[in-house]
Amino acid sequence: MKKRIVIIDYGLGNLRSVLRGLERAGAAATVTSDPEVIAAADGIVLPGVGAFREGMGMLSHLEQTVLAAADDTPLLGICLGMQMLMERSEEHGVHRGLGLVPGDVRRFIPVAGEKVPHMGWNTIRIERQDPLFEGLGAEEYVYFVHSYYAATAPEYTLASTTYIHPFASAVRCGLAYGVQFHPEKSGAVGLRILENFIEQVC
């Protein structure tokens, strides 16, 4: 039977590519903001682009639903969705996150010749073996677009990427996973990561 994966719809971002990517990877995927559907899912995807404070604000009515479901359901945060898993962010003041992964969200401090946002294809280096990376090489290209990054301890860092300095490009704490890049925009490698989330993790 196909895994039931829900994409949390809180009014932000391009959900279509995430939806099609999950379907392509073999899931029965739905975009929803219905707490009952979220509670019954085999896996949760928290997508997102945009600003942290606005994201948390728009998610606030679903926050308790997501936190309750995350107790026993694997969750994958993508980009802003990953940043919202952290404890707090420094984007436009200090704001509280979901706190599912210990750590903070910080802005890249530009250095000469390096642009912010970090935009384009860069490699992830796998730091800890995990079912999420089944079948991938030690270094793979994925697509990034972000101005902030998650600062977390090595024990929560699944993969790292270097831009200006090394940062955590994939994190995990228990069943909560986050990727800073966009698997739904990262071609075959990204689709494999989504497939692994569905088949290996959920």
Place this chain on the structure above:
Amino acid sequence: MVLTKRIIPCLDLKDGRVVKGTHFVGLRDAGDPVELARRYNEQGADEVVFLDIAASKERRGTIIDVIQRAADELFLPLTVGGGIRTIDDMQQILRAGADKVSINSSAVKDPDLISRGSERFGTQCIVVAVDVRRNYRMEPGRTPITLADGRECWYEVVTHGGSRSTGLDAVAWAREVEERGAGEILLTSMETDGTKEGFDIPITAAVSGAVGIPVVASGGVGTLEHFYLGFTKGKADACLAASVFHYGEFTVRQVKEYLAGRGIPVRL
């Protein structure tokens, strides 16, 4: 490894079909956009840009359909431009599956659109396309740029395919769009666009050096070396091209292999 330099094929669309003109006139039909985008994806394109050159509210549905089809099949970044005037236009295009919207004349007319768009959808979603032309009448307050032949000029922002002057200094405007929250600048020089003589290096380097956001060089690429010069002398973060790819002069992969051979980091 490092962040790689991007190669971006641009597809000019009219009524949902790909066209490419020289200096924006004399259009020729070059096929189905999703087919072409798929071919570029297979060749290793880092992103694809769809530019709706005949956009209007009545025909918005055509581009929405193209974006949806492309997003359903291709898992790579899509930027869409042309006729985007409001936050609602941006919302429709992003919802359809685009990752970034590119605004041009509407940003000049209403610079606050950049700020509102970036607050609503995030800085990374908002690309400001800046079309420029040389102006040899130096005036106080203009950013002087020295050309390869030693002449000095400033670059003026133009709109509507180069037919309207705005009086804006290109370098100052680039700084302003960054301050207002643009995540990227797509810079096209009307001096070189369609010439196949190479990117306009002096203004590309000046704009890239003036802002802290990525700059995409556009207009004039004709040889493999032009891409190399765009990244090295032009200091571009990405290079965009249309006709050299549409008419099969080079594949995206050939360009990337050439660049890799000359030490430019690319994703192969």
